Amino acid sequence: MRAPGFWHREPGFVSALLSPLGTVYAGATRRRLAQGPRVRVGVPVICVGNLNAGGTGKTPAVIALAERLRDRGVAAHAxxxxxxxxxxxxxxxxERRHSAAQTGDEPLLLAAFLPTWVAQDRAEGARSAVAAGAQVIVLDDGFQNPGLAHDLSVIVVDAHIGFGNGRVIPAGPLREPVGAGLARADLVLSIGDETGQARFADRWGAAVPVPLVTGRLEPLPTGLPIKSLKVLAFAGIGHPEKFFRTLAAMGADIRATHALSDHQPLSDTLMTRMLREARAMGAQVVTTEKDAVRLPPALRSQVMTVPVRLRLEDWGPVDAGLDRVLAARGTP
Structure with missing residues (x-):
């Protein structure tokens, strides 16, 4: 399901009409968060969450944090x-035994970088991770979940989209109001290029009461001949156009794009159709890492994957947050 276009425009008639339902949704979130007390599991919990429904870049942020903790010699589990x-x-x-249909695509991707647990009950998942040797839990999403206490909360936002029209579902893209959410946050991580960052700072900078960290997603050098390559690109992520912009910036000759729904299953029928379309135009099928883990195994060799990694402009505020929570919990 694609997000309605009015979610990302200035509030208008439709968002105003739906605003009372957004108030109901926000109230339900507020009541859920009031449940407590939250569970502590004996090690620091870093929550990488968002206020927006849909993708904002949480998975690359989890990977970047995991690598930062690994460099400190800290055993992190997601x-x-x-x-x-x-x-x-x-x-x-x-990774060798599970499929995306069993675990979801994000955990399967994360498992290549750090031990990753799937658990409907996040507190139970965290306890299992600690029992297996985790010194830090990195929580992939869960900012609006009341079950587990957070020692450091990082809100990830797409710089180009920001917080949309500032309204709560279904009047806008938000799970809760901006003020209420950021009041519980420790950091905001805005991901995007210079144009997006300027747009976010202009529209939302004054509403951010915590340190604002900026970063961008950069293609990982793989040696693959992407420049001038004719490609058919598809992506089933929160905002597929971000991937298409990345390919264009890499110099790919984009002949066709297919924007799929976030987490959309990649059936044999769908993939056969796209591969046939690509062959007809002499193009290579290209997708994201997150989509690649959902590919039918027999077709993976026919699809090129373009991995990206998060690069922060300044790690200082993040490192300060890590220092604080690790010291408070006695973690090295």
Missing amino acids: VSRGHGGSLTGPVLVD
Whole structure:
């Protein structure tokens, strides 16, 4: 399902009409968050969440944090609900044994970088991770979940989109009002290019009461001949156009694009159709890492994957947050 266009425009008639339902949704979120007390599991919990429904760049942010913690010699485990997967957990994801249909695509991707647990009950997932040796839990999403206490909360936002029209679902893209959400946050991470960052700062900068960290997604050098390559690109992420812009910036000759729904299953029928279309125009099918883990195994060799990594302009505020929570919990 694609987000309605009015979610990302200045509030108008439709968003005003739906605003009372947004108030109901926000109230439900507020009541859920009031449940407590939240569970502590004996190690720091870093929540990488968002205020927007849909993708903002949480998965690259989790990977970047995991690598930062690894460089400090800290054993971090990720915990995720596994959106779209069939497992209820707690289950430690095994890339060799599990499929995206079981775990969800994000946990399967994360498992290549750090031990990753799928658990419908995040507190149970965190306990299992600690029992397996985790010194820090990196929570993939869960900012609006009341089950687990957070020691550091990072709100990730797409710089180009910001917080949309500032309204709560269904009047806008937000899970809760901006003020209420950022009041519980420790950091805001805005991901995007210079144009997007300027737009976010102009529209939302004054509303951010915590340190604002900026970063961008950069293609990982793989040696693949992407420049001038004729491609058919598809993406089933929160905002597929971000991937298409990345390919264009890399110099790819984009002949066709297919924007799929976030987490959309990649059936044999769908992939056969796109591969046939690509062959007819002499193009290579290209997709994201997150989509690649959902590909039918027999077709993976026919699709080129373009990985990206998050690069921060300044790690200082993030490192300061990590120092604080690790010192408070006695973690090295």
